[in-house]
Amino acid sequence: MDDLRKRAKELIDTSAVKVVIGYEQGTGNKTRALFVENSEVADKLIFDSRCVQNLAAYVTKQEVKSKGKMAITATLPVMRAIIQLASEFQVNDDNLIVIGITPESKIIDFKNLEEVETYVHQFQIEIDARNREILDKLDKMTPSERWKFWIDELSPCFKCYACRAACPMCYCSRCTVDFNRPQWIPVSSNELGNLEWHFMRAMHLTGRCVDCDACANACPLAIPINLLTKKMIEDAKSDFGGYQPSLKGENLLSTFKPDDKENFIQ
Amino acid sequence: MIDSLYMPYLMRIEKITCEAPGVKTFMLKFVNEEDQNNFAFKAGQFGEYSVFGEGESTFCIASSPTRKGYIECTFRQSGKVTNALAGCEEGSVIGFRGPYGNIFPLDEWKGKNILFIAGGIALPPMRCVIWNALDTRENFKDITIVYGAKSVNDLVYKNELKEWEIRDDVRLVTTVDPGGETPDWKGEVGFVPSIVEKIAPSAENTVAVVCGPPVMIKFTFPVLAKLGFRDENVFTTLENRMKCGFGKCGHCNVGKVYVCKDGPVFTQAQLKELPDEY
Amino acid sequence: MAKIGVFICHCGENISATVDCAKVAEVVGKYDGVAISLDYKYMCSDPGQNLIKKAIVEKGLTGVVVASCSPRMHEPTFRKACAEAGLNPYMCEMANLREHCSWVHEKGEATTQKAIDLVRTIVEKVKHNQSLDAIKVPVTKTALVIGGGIAGIQASLDIANSGHKVILIEKDPSIGGHMSQLSETFPTLDCSQCILTPRMVEVAQHPNITLYTYAELESIDGFIGNFKVKIRKKAKSIDEKICTGCGLCTTKCPNKKNPSEFNEGLGNRTAIYVPFPQAVPNKPVIDKALCTYYTKGKCKICEKFCPAHAIRFDQEDEIIEVPVGAIVLATGFAVKKTDFFPEYGYGRHPDIITGLQFERLASASGPTLGEIRRPSDGKIPETIVFVACAGSRDEAKGIPYCSKICCMYTAKHAMLYQHKVHGGKSYVFYMDIRAGGKMYDEFVRRAIEEDGVNYIRGRVSRVYEKNGKLIVKGADTLLGAMPVEIEADMVVLATAGVANEGAEELAQKLHVSYDPYHFFAEAHPKLKPVETNTAGIFLAGACQAPRDIPESVAMASGAAAKVAGLFSQDELTREPLIAVVNRQAPPVFSSCVGCFLCMSACPYHAIEKEEIKNRQGEVLKTVAKVNPGLCQGCGTCVAFCRTKSIDIQGYTHEEVYSEVMALLND
Amino acid sequence: MNIERRLVRKDSLEKLFDILRQNKKTVFAPVMKNGKASFKPVGSFSSIAEDYIQTTQSSKEVIFPRVEKFLDYEKNGKEVSIKGFDYQSVTETVLWGVRPCDTIGFGTLNSIFNWDFKDEIFNARLSKTIILSFSCNKSDDYCFCTSVGGNPGSTAGSDILFTKLGADGDYLAEVVTEKGQAIVALASELFEKTESVEKEKFLANVPVKFNQEEIRKKLEKFFKSSQWVEQSLKCLGCGACAFVCPTCACFDIQDDAHGKIGSRMRCWDSCGYSQFTVHTSGHNPRSVQSQRWRQRIMHKFSYMPERLSVYGCTGCGRCSRACPADMNILEHLISIQEVKI
Known part of the structure; x- marks a missing residue:
């Protein structure tokens, strides 16, 4: 933690960045984003296992971006998100410095995003055992059982879009649900419309989702919407051989590779 | 049980006039005669017009309350609903809720000069009050209209502009932005604020009504101030996004004001009290 | 305020035999926004078209739906008719009642109902259609020809002679290509250089041709009519202007x-x-x-x-940038060298040579001044073996195709040998003799019958040296695969013709597709043999596949005709059915967020980045922009755009959505 | 009317529930799913959740549903026929297990929907809803009802307020309204007469954290404060706070078309969304999140008191609990109070 604070102070004091995005103690045993703009504030920085909000969601936020060059404390999912954002031209070395945090809570000073990429590529995107089990269960369901499962899970959704807001990859200035000519997805929340919204979102994250679970963590109604994106990660793996966020901007679905496995055609 | 606030009147499109590219005027009549008899409105008020299946859109009533038996609205195709409206035919039935909002205080203007300043598609909200004033001409002294648009083609109500031009109880000054003129254009060329400055109407015993795009309003207010107009004698209308039209949905809320209830007509003095969120 | 005219065509009996056209017209006539609905025997006929034109004028139609055959055939017909009547042609759409309904269904009510549904969806689409204007693209009337062999020379001359400027670039110090290396040419045995050299000189002297030798394509940008190419002129280390060429x-x-x-x-x-x-x-x-x-x-x-003081050791490569409107690729081919063949000693024996080397031996300007002498000791070979299909048609060697020219030049080589070495013995090992061409088969027959060349149908399994002789082991398949062994003084391999080294890289640079052997791919194997999949880039000669001289020349003239056709107009007119990224008023500018997924997905490289700047020149936003010259309207980008910021004109989200909804909601 | 106090034995609650059900009343009560309590129509007493401080969502949905269809239309060529709101479809509903900070919210909603034009649909639902609330015997750090004029045992807005007397005790029932009396009449044997009970000692302790009058006065001069920007930097701009709030009433009006037929409805909206105020021209009066966050606080603590004479906050703390970015409204209000102007 001291390392982290020291590094943040150094970045601020040397004017290397204008703001360091990290975590602080929040209310009710929660942690939350902290924006360090002067070095005294850096003492509030913390890092522990509760820090699961994906801070990369802030690097595309206009108000944060307009402060100038940013540094971000980044766990593995956050780093993945940063690389994916870089590949989509949303951040670059000129506006972002990554302070990596290892699973052992050690900090890593990255010189540039390429180094972050190299680090990130050491780890595959893997679905954890608990969710793996639920996905298996869903796979084994009949279509009508699965339909019922999702209707039950998604009908409470009141479309507050916290999932979208918390997701680092949902940075579009006009989301498809805000598009009304034509109105692809109904504005009001109803059973079918909710399904359309969440399925569409999962589709838009296919090949891009960094599996940080920010969406599910953000949902005030505790709907396990991350199951949808996790399923997409699985499908991407079995049908296309999987993906890693990459600075080369090779997107899983928009680039053709002769060695793509095309299981879905079978 | 009475109908809910959200029930629209059914209105039949009697006549469609194309005013300018993408701009149309509908003349609307009540499908039910009873509705017609119970309906009354005043200059400055607006309504929610709807195409069933597409939604509602807010704009003013463009006809004068002195002309009975119908209302008119003028809109530009720009969103989902206005596009659907543009696709309607004469004889089609659409929905209308209203009238909502406050009014231009024509009663208070009696015995005064009126200066109307409008730009582009913002003439319709003013057309209502212009005709109201002209139809009760004896109540007012000099009436001046300054109207500008990007180009000659973009001027709306071309027939009425001709009529006002001919009448000797109203002074009409039309202008188009530099480059927007045609070879046979006889009006002014220049932006509205500078034309207002040029013709320099007297502020003495005069109220000014300004409607137009934000940039035009922004530059016209200082000109009026320079000419000696006091803030409480300068009127305009706000165009905030609205949904319900009667102070509930929250969309048009600016400070403590609901534009749909306390507006859309405001004096400049009132606007200065408001947060800059319109 | 839609006023749609619907015109139902019987297509003779093609549609009316199974669809009740009158009923379709009647039912559709009652739909919202349909101002007139008619059926007629042949809508594409003059009277049929006149019905449409008349209705447009009299009813003031805002849109037209012609329900007839596939739009492939008659969409241009009806759009033209609409335009003639004053309606924007893109407000006319077709419902395909023939292929999609009458031809594939039995007569019956359901078939008529389907026809009604098909028409209704298109009516809904047309209500949402926007007027479109054809895209005009200016044309730079200069062609770039890459490669100065006979194909490039011919293409350059033909384009130049049709009055347009040509820039010809050649990577070697001289133009001429492979043809300049040849001795005599089949089937007439006229001297290659004698017929080529005048053409080479003509190129150099032509006022419309700018020749850059020792130059290569560095990069290319732009699109048909408007390419920007950078050419690297490699340093020759001499000042060409001063050099007199004294030697x-x-x-x-x-x-x-x-x-x-x-x-x-x-x-x-x-x-x-x-x-x-x-x-x-x-x-x-x-x-x-x-x-x-x-x-x-x-x-x-x-x-x-140097008497002219023309040597310039400090000369550096020069990059010149030129705008061109069309490109002809004439980069030619290469031949496999003898080291490709383990069975023939990996090219280690000097007297096993390639066909091209034999050309040099037989050429009067060659190292032996036209005498056939062995490279090892200069002796005149008494026995010579020619091996056709060396590498070609050999899947194991990765060259399954026929190199096409070898049969002919091998016959020529054997014939030349017989002419020059009287009493010499020549053998040709062949798989099949492919002599399809004017006077070609006669030429081969002459070699066999008049000049006494021994043709052996069979393959050579091995060549090795023994006692100063080259032992050629093979089999004669016409004699029941009887083993054949010939003691030869010299062996000539008709090695396979292959794509040039670097062809793949060049193709990628130009966005031209290529086949598995790295030959450039034509746009259509039959109907577009000189076009590529990239508009404005054409092919000539052996860069597309092994070609002989007449074919290369014909192809070059074909490509030149295409270029001349392109250059005959000041502007290109293209269908406006292309992708467009939306633009809005500030402060939004566009709903595009600049993720450029579209860019990686676009097969035509038509997506560009556009920086939106304020008056101070600061970049406010970077958004995608579709280059209308490159876009082919395939719609891949639309599918990938999460923010729905891209629309295909003529197939916008609203148009297609309204079609689908019309089908779902009734 | 005077509040009547009765005693309800702990075993009698279930009987009361069953009697309500037998009287064909729909009963909404808190149910647990995925670890969150929310109001749902309940068929059996046993499925009602007990151990929760506060439901994730307020109970406003019963009276102000997230989607309220208010007309049906049918198109026929150029003609249209419309059918208005079906008031018959509003049936008697019992809201069971509501907290006092929710019931107060209905008063706020009532002010919003009736301050000028009268919203008959809202009124129909409100008049058909019987509110049986339960005092809070525990609270958490997010609760601050006492700072905004409420308290854990407030009867305001309730028809009957139940207060549990001790951990395993019986219930004090305070019958507040005639609607409440009607319920008592249905099951009078369950409502025993009782001596006066000191219910306060059974209530949760929610300390007062700020003075809302002071906040209101301060906000009048606070519009241009830099605090809004600082506070809202971590706000992600979702609508969770508004949707769980018992008093947030912003809505959108949308059509739902299915060919020739369809309906028009209002659905929840949030002033925190970037698209909330955007004009068709693209101009957005509240273009950044700090302006939208300011609107939320100003609306609740300045504009509403001024225009509608009610505060737009009941201190339930739901918005703070629901916020994925830990925007804590209490924390922000305290910091506004602490600022010297």
Whole structure:
């Protein structure tokens, strides 16, 4: 933690960045984003296992971006998100410095995003055992059982879009649900419309989702919407051989590779 | 049980006039005669017009309350609903809720000069009050209209502009932005604020009504101030996004004001009290 | 305020036999926004078209739906008719009642109902259609021809003679290509250089042709009519303007023992050299890789002797950028060398040579002045074996295709040998004789029957040296695969013709597709043989597949005709059915967020980045922009755009959505 | 009317529930799913959740549903026929297990929907809803009802307020309204007469954290404060706070078309969304999140008191609990109070 604070102070004091995005103690045993703009504030920085909000969601936020060059404390999912954002031209070395945090809570000073990429590529995107089990269960369901499962899970959704807001990859200035000519997805929340919204979102994250679970963590109604994106990660793996966020901007679905496995055609 | 606030009147499109590219005027009549008899409105008020299946859109009533038996609205195709409206035919039935909002205080203007300043598609909200004033001409002294648009083609109500031009109880000054003129254009060329400055109407015993795009309003207010107009004698209308039209949905809320209830007509003095969120 | 006219065509009996056209017209006539609905026997006929035109004028139609055959056939017909009546042609759409309904269903109510549904969806689409204008793209009337072989020369001359400017670039110091290396040409046996050299000179002197030799394509940008190419002019280390081409330098250069490319290694050249005496331009270049000054820092003898003081050791590569409207690719081919063949000793034996080397031996300007002599000891071979299909048609060698020219030149080689070495014995091992061409088969027959060349149908399994002789082991398949063994003095391999090294890289640079063997791919194997999949880039000669001279020349003239056709207009007119990224008023500018997923998905490289700047020049937003010259309207980008910021004109989200909803909601 | 106090034995609650059900009343009560309590129509007493401080969502949905269809239309060529709101479809509903900070919210909603034009649909639902609330015997750090004029045992807005007397005790029932009396009449044997009970000692302790009057006064001069920007930097701009709030009433009006037929409805909206105020021209009066966050606080603590004479906050703390970015409204209000102007 001291390392982290020291590094943040150094970045601020040397004017290397204008703001360091990290975590602080929040209310009710929660942690939350902290924006360090002067070095005294850096003492509030913390890092522990509760820090699961994906801070990369802030690097595309206009108000944060307009402060100038940013540094971000980044766990593995956050780093993945940063690389994916870089590949989509949303951040670059000129506006972002990554302070990596290892699973052992050690900090890593990255010189540039390429180094972050190299680090990130050491780890595959893997679905954890608990969710793996639920996905298996869903796979084994009949279509009508699965339909019922999702209707039950998604009908409470009141479309507050916290999932979208918390997701680092949902940075579009006009989301498809805000598009009304034509109105692809109904504005009001109803059973079918909710399904359309969440399925569409999962589709838009296919090949891009960094599996940080920010969406599910953000949902005030505790709907396990991350199951949808996790399923997409699985499908991407079995049908296309999987993906890693990459600075080369090779997107899983928009680039053709002769060695793509095309299981879905079978 | 009475109908809910959200029930629209059914209105039949009697006549469609194309005013300018993408701009149309509908003349609307009540499908039910009873509705017609119970309906009354005043200059400055607006309504929610709807195409069933597409939604509602807010704009003013463009006809004068002195002309009975119908209302008119003028809109530009720009969103989902206005596009659907543009696709309607004469004889089609659409929905209308209203009238909502406050009014231009024509009663208070009696015995005064009126200066109307409008730009582009913002003439319709003013057309209502212009005709109201002209139809009760004896109540007012000099009436001046300054109207500008990007180009000659973009001027709306071309027939009425001709009529006002001919009448000797109203002074009409039309202008188009530099480059927007045609070879046979006889009006002014220049932006509205500078034309207002040029013709320099007297502020003495005069109220000014300004409607137009934000940039035009922004530059016209200082000109009026320079000419000696006091803030409480300068009127305009706000165009905030609205949904319900009667102070509930929250969309048009600016400070403590609901534009749909306390507006859309405001004096400049009132606007200065408001947060800059319109 | 839609006023749609619906015109139902019977297509003779094609539609009306199974669909009740009158009923379709009647039912559709009652739909919202349909102002007129008619059926007629042949809508595409003049009276049929006049019905549409009349309705447009009289009813003031805002849109037209013609329900008839596939739009492939008659969409242009009806759109033209609409335009003639004053309606924007893109407000006219077709419902395909023939292929989609009447031809595939039995007569019955359901079929008529389906026809009604098909028409209704298109009516809904047309209600949402926007007027579109054809896209006009200005044309730069200069062509770039890449490659100065016979194909490139012919294409350049044809384009230049049709009155347009041509820039011809050639990577070697001289134009001429492979044809300049040949001795005589089949089937007429006229001298290759004699017929080529005048053409080469004509290129050099043509006022419409700018020739850059020793130059390569660096990069390309833009699209049909508007390419921007960068050309790298490699440093020749001489000032061409001053050099008189006297050749003194080449005689003084002490660095003499370099294998001559022109002579296929059968002769030597100096480091400063002119590839061959008839070279165009006939001025030397210094081969930096070989020159003693460049490699060791000392020498400069050529500079000392040059009477014109034209040597420039400090010369550097020059990049020139030129706008061109069309590109002809004529980069030619290469042949496999003998080291490709383990069964023939990996090219280690000097008397096993390629066909191209034999050309040099047989050429009067060659290292032996036209006498057939063995490279090893200069003896005249008494027995010579020609092996056709060396590598070609051999899946195991990765060259399953036929190299096409080998049968003919092998016959020619054997014939030349017989003419020059009286009493010599020649054998040709062949798989099949492919002599499809004017006077070709006669030519082969002449070699066999008049000149006594021994043709053996069979393959050569091995060639090895024994007692100063080359033992050629093979089989005669016409004699029941009887083993054949010939003691030869010399073996000539008709090695396979392959794509040039670097062809793949060049194709990628140009966004031209290529086949598995790296030959450039034509746009259509039958109907577009000289076009590529990239509009404005054409093919000529052996870069597309192995070609002989007449074919290369014909293809070059074909490509030149395409270029001339393109250049005959000042502007290109294209269908406006292309992708467009939305633009909005500030502060939004566009709903595009600049993720550029579309860019990676676009198969035509039509997506560009556009920076939106304020008055101070600061970049406010970077958004995608579709280059209308490159976009083919395929719609891939639309599918990938999460923010729905891209629409295909003529197939916008609203248009297609309204079609689908019309089908779902009734 | 005077509040009547009765005693309800702990075993009698279930009987009361069953009697309500037998009287064909729909009963909404808190149910647990995925670890969150929310109001749902309940068929059996046993499925009602007990151990929760506060439901994730407020109970406003019963009276102000997230989607309220208010007309049906049918198109026929150029003609249209419309059918208005079906008031018959509003049936008697019992809201069971509501906290006092929710019931107060209905008063706020009532002010919003009736301050000028009268919203009959809202009124129909409100008049058909019987509110049986339960005092809070525990609270958490997010609760601050006492700072905004409420308290854990407030009867305001309730028809009957139940207060549990001790951990395993019986219930004090305070019958507040005639609607409440009607319920008592249905099951009078369950409502025993009782001596006066000191219910306060059974209530949760929610300390007062700020003075809302002071906040209101301060906000009048606070519009241009830099605090809004600082506070809202971590706000992600979702609508969770508004949707769980018992008093947030912003809505959108949308059509739902199915060919020739369809309906028009209002659905929840949030002033925190970036698209909330955007004009068709693209101009957005509240273009950044700090302006939208300011609107939320100003609306609740300045504009509403001024225009509608009610505060727009009941201190339930739901918005703070629901916020994925830990925007804590209490924390922000305290910091506004602490600022010297």
